Amino acid sequence: MQINDRHHTTEGRERVTLVPESLDDLWHLTYVVEPGDLVAGDTTRRIQRNDDDMRDTGGEREPMWIEVEVDDVEFAKFANRLRVGGVIVDCSREDQLDFHHTLNVEPLTEIEVEKVWKPDQDERLAEAVEATENPDVAIATVEEGQAYVHTVAQYGTEERASLTGSSGKGQSTLTGSMGSSGGGSSREDLYEELTAVLARMDVDAVILAGPGFTKQQALDYIEDNDPDLASLITTVDTAGVGDRGVHEVLKRGAVDEVQTQTRISKEADLVDELTERIAKGTEVAYGPERVAEAAEFGAIETLLILDERLRAERGDEGEWEIDVDDVIETTEQKGGEVTVFSGEFDPGQQLRNLGGIAALLRYRID
Numbered sequence: 528m529q530i531n532d533r534h535h536t537t538e539g540r541e542r543v544t545l546v547p548e549s550l551d552d553l554w555h556l557t558y559v560v561e562p563g564d565l566v567a568g569d570t571t572r573r574i575q576r577n578d579d580d581m582r583d584t585g586g587e588r589e590p591m592w593i594e595v596e597v598d599d600v601e602f603a604k605f606a607n608r609l610r611v612g613g614v615i616v617d618c619s620r621e622d623q624l625d626f627h628h629t630l631n632v633e634p635l636t637e638i639e640v641e642k643v644w645k646p647d648q649d650e651r652l653a654e655a656v657e658a659t660e661n662p663d664v665a666i667a668t669v670e671e672g673q674a675y676v677h678t679v680a681q682y683g684t685e686e687r688a689s690l691t692g693s694s695g696k697g698q699s700t701l702t703g704s705m706g707s708s709g710g711g712s713s714r715e716d717l718y719e720e721l722t723a724v725l726a727r728m729d730v731d732a733v734i735l736a737g738p739g740f741t742k743q744q745a746l747d748y749i750e751d752n753d754p755d756l757a758s759l760i761t762t763v764d765t766a767g768v769g770d771r772g773v774h775e776v777l778k779r780g781a782v783d784e785v786q787t788q789t790r791i792s793k794e795a796d797l798v799d800e801l802t803e804r805i806a807k808g809t810e811v812a813y814g815p816e817r818v819a820e821a822a823e824f825g826a827i828e829t830l831l832i833l834d835e836r837l838r839a840e841r842g843d844e845g846e847w848e849i850d851v852d853d854v855i856e857t858t859e860q861k862g863g864e865v866t867v868f869s870g871e872f873d874p875g876q877q878l879r880n881l882g883g884i885a886a887l888l889r890y891r892i893d
Contacts, residue, residue, distance in 0.1 A: 528555065528655035530545060530652070531637065532695055539643050540641055541641070541643075542639055542641040544637065544638075544639050544679075545637070545639075545640060546635060546636070547609070547635075547636065547655075548634055548635060549634055550607060552606075552610040552655050552862070553634070554602055554871075555655040556609055556632070557834075557839065558648075558651060558867065559648045559651055559652060560600050560642075561597065561642065561838070562598050562600075562842060562843070563596065564597045564641065564642040565595070565596055565640070565642070566594070566595055566630060566641075567591065567593065567594035567639040568637060568639065570590075570591065570592075570621065570630055571588040571589060572588060572591055572628060573588050573589075574622075574623070577803065583683045589881075591618060591619045592619045593615055593630065594618065594639075595628055595630060596614050596616050597711065598613045599612040603676065607634070608632060608633045609631075610630070610632075611629065611632060611649070612627065612630075613631040614627055614630070615628050625762050642756070645855070646855070646865075654673060654721070663678070663730040664730060664731065664732045664775050665679070665725060665732075666678075666736065666772075666773050667733060667735050667736070668735075668765065668769060668776075669717075669735065669736075669742050669745050669767035669768060670738055670741050670742075671691070671741055671758050672714075672717070673689075673690065673768060674689075674690040674721045674745070674768070675689050675769045675772070676688040676721070676725065677773050678728070679782055679791065683871030684770075684777075684791065686770075687728070688724045690720050690724070692713075692714065692716055697719055714744070718744070719748070721749075722752055722753055724757055724858075725749075726753055729799065730759070732760075732761065732788070733756070733760045734781050735760050735763070736763040736776050737768050737772060738765060738768075742762055742763065746760060746762060749754070763779060764779075774795070776879050777792045778799075780792060789804050791869070791872050791874070793870065794866065794868050797873035797887070798868075798877050798878060801813075801881075801885055802877070803889060804887065810826075810890055810891055811886070811887060812827075812886045812888060812892070813885035814881070815847040815849045815884055818884050821872070821892055822857040822858050822861070822886075824892050826886075826888045826892050827861070827887075827888060828857045828863055828886070828889045829863060829864045829865075830855065830858045830866065831884065832851070832865070832868065832883065833870055833884070834868060834869055835870045835879075837851060837867060858886075
């Protein structure tokens with residue numbers, strides 16, 4: 528994420544000029560931009576008129592600058608864009624004021640966001656700027672007859688390819704977002720396809736993981752056939768492959784060795800600590816009322832909150848009796864840390880099952 532400008536406007540608001548550089552950055556903005564904010568940028572629009580004597584321009588779209596007062600935000604991961612909808616409050620064409628418009632924000636699209644910035648939103652923005660320097664990492668997990676390739680992002684991990692084959696007769700197939708292919712009848716064919724998938728990915732590091740000796744055999748093949756790719760690879764022993772193997776890799780901190788503390792591994796550690804404390808009945812609170820009580824006592828060491836729940840509670844979909852911003856502010860004022868979890872990854876899903884909010888405490892409050 529790039530921040531090109533930042534200045535105060537009125538009533539405690541700040542206007543920030545941003546350039547998201549990746550899908551991760553768009554995901555961060557999903558939890559920064561809220562209803563009532565002002566978002567502006569260059570776009571195209573099919574001209575609408577209120578004048579009965581003038582016809583619309585049909586399917587033609589005209590480039591223009593538009594600012595909307597936000598009423599809806601959607602992270603369209605598979606379309607690689609953020610959709611920000613709202614009523615036009617300023618525009619390079621005055622006849623388009625008060626119409627509804629959706630800004631499609633894509634990587635490298637400059638936008639302006641004006642709002643009252645909350646502390647956790649400032650932190651998220653700073654995190655996105657800092658993460659720009661992190662290397663991109665792929666995790667390949669392989670065992671006899673099958674291999675999987677995942678990418679690591681701040682919003683979660685994503686399966687990019689699933690390959691199956693056999694050590695003898697059989698067929699090898701490739702599925703997932705990288706494409707598909709068939710053919711091949713040996714273990715070597717599986718390694719060949721895995722090499723081809725990894726070679727097509729623009730990453731800075733690859734973690735090759737799995738049980739037994741299969742991953743070493745795969746690495747030997749890659750070293751013989753693509754030395755440049757092999758130079759990016761680190762191997763890790765795991766008991767499983769696929770999603771299970773990826774979780775083991777993250778838990779072991781292998782990604783942290785090549786990417787300075789990823790969001791996901793931090794969340795995995797925190798949720799493991801949370802579940803362990805719940806099982807033991809020690810210094811922990813979960814659910815909105817109990818966490819709010821802990822915040823008032825100054826007992827919160829780390830506040831854990833789900834991004835989608837935080838957004839809902841700040842908008843019209845809130846269900847809690849507490850004010851979530853008061854809990855966050857009180858936690859920080861009394862020396863606690865706040866971690867906003869991604870609902871896209873398993874730790875966030877576990878937190879969702881506990882009500883979307885929990886806290887690791889300095890001491891018990893009951």
